Amino acid sequence: MNVPPTSTRTRRVAAATALVLAGGLTLASCASAPSDTTGSTAGSTAAANGFLPCIVSDQGGFNDQSFNQLGLQGITDAAKTLGVKHIDVQSASESDYAPNIASLIDQGCTTVVTMGYLLASATKEAAAANPDVHFIMVDDTSISAPNVKGVAWDTGQAGFLVGYASASYSKAGKVGTYGGAKIPPVTLYMDGFARGVEYYNAQKGADVQVIGWNPDTQEGQFTGNFSDINAAKVVSQGILDQGADIIVPVGGPIYQGAAQAIREATRPIALVGVDTDMYVSDPQYDDIWFTSIARDMPKSISEVIQASAGGTFDNTTYVGTLDNGGVLMSPFHDFASKVDPALQGELDTIKAGIIAGSITIETPSAP
Template identity: 75%
Template sequence: MTRSTPFPRLGALGALTATAALVLAGCASAPSDAGSASGTSPAGAEGDVLPCIVSDEGGFDDQSFNQLGLEGVTLAAKALGTDHIDVQSESESDYAPNIASLVDQGCTTIVTMGYLLAAATEEAATANPDVHFVMVDDNTITADNVKAAVWDTSQAGFLVGYAAADYTATGKVGTYGGAQIPPVTLYMDGFARGVEYHNAEKGTDVQVIGWNPDTQEGQFTGNFSDINAAKVLSQGILEQGVDVILPVGGPIYKGAGQAIRESAKPVALVGVDTDMYVSDPDYDDLWFSSIARDMPKSISEVIQASASGDFSNETYVGTLENGGVLMSPFHDFTSKVAPTLQAELDTIEQGLVAGTIPIDTPSAP
């Protein structure tokens, strides 16, 4: 249900492996053995199994998207008794050479993190049919050796949007993204549609600043790494009277957090990908809730299935029904929301699962 137990603190799973598992390999060049779980040459209980991962430009220290993917790979490596290799990208030009370097090092399953890596993943998969690829946040590739892993974050976003509309004192909530791509706008669509549902059900007139789900127009930083750009964008949104803000794009939430701190206004922050109250306690007093997904568990399971010879190219879709997505608890905001809100969210969740409450979004997986 909506208030289910949050995902583990980011980094806690990585602590189960050697510290070297989090050493980031150089960009666009073959990572050294220091990028593997134990810093030794690849060898494991499953023979030549070697799970690997390449990040998008946000990097593995984003405390969100990429780090969740890395935790999935390290979980699988531990379960299989083998090592892993991780390689970090600094820009889009690194994607293809980073994937190629992992193929050259004998990786058996390669996780590619994000929609922007789709073209490079498809090219590598075509050239290397014996290597399994897990394409995160994109399901456009049709190949026997590529499994897409996507999550319908609009469902959990709808719940958080409804809650934000119920909580706001100014009648204005805001959102923006790192890049205007479907995995990002899916969060924003769900959030905005949840606000609209609250308006229709409660007769309110809460406005969403920064995104229009009907025209698919809104505000974006242009990347997933520029914290200062996110801060400036957040300041502009906050100046319009917003008291709940949802930044979608890995580490760019830090820019929003900085803007809130400097504003000295009672603004609540919404996280994405994992329960950010657990992931980044530096902002625990700001986290209203998070639109979370089960990336470590699902990625680990796909890699382990690949190692056992049970790889399938059937797309994995995380939903409220299968526990793939969820709204995290209110934590410190529990006493600040209406006492009837949780029961309303539980009823809405049932409607979303049953399909009686539809979500209008062109980005649905």
């Protein structure tokens, strides 16, 4: 299940730089003119047909080194493959979503990627008003329309593995998680993580506690948005003060607040990333990244965009799972020598059980 860790820091930083460059094509706010990138148009059917893919971020922005940046990478990869331009526009707040989508349609965008559950209402309205435009709704599957394709990932599956591993590693017997907003794409991570801890307790006769989230009551701690790093630091500190020695912030750049709290702590604490392998994405924290609950967002988004360009777009929902490789648990990297030697075999068995259906993950947020 886990791939071998990156062999050198040079390769790790190079990979991270590639992600940062992909995320650098951003706007300060919706009031700024969108940017575009041009690839080779030689022999491009898509270019000849006027295909123009576009993307709008949520309020986390394209430089979040996580969710939005991965979406931008997906559209950048697709545009390069197709030999076409793309346009990206960044949202500073929720009030930007509808006007940003409208601005992209006004510029002739033929496929619009909308990043995140919070853009669902604006996407649904725009899709109804523009039936000839294809919309790719990331992290939401609620819209039923011929020109809207939902793209989601069952991150609870990978979160379950990480929860089990975290419970195994924790010396304090306490682990924590919190989210940016109480929405299904966020709580799905948290449910999977908490259920994985429960499974470890059941298998080992242990009593590892989860601070910050109760999967049974669906109540827990949130910063209220995906951009307030100071709020994330405060929430993180509260969880750490209760004794947790592993923490999972779910919500793009809010992990930076957790990392700051960890840096100021006087005891060892590990950090878990989400969306991508954060050890690669943000190597400044490579000494505290335990693992990540990752998904293949760039590949998935790029493939759906290319299908739209090729005339094979449909509104069937894409769901990434452990079985199709859409979600995964990242390597332990610097923690590989610190975990129980038997842990990897146990995780492989659990992964097989999840894929086979013999291990189920209770959550109301599964796509």
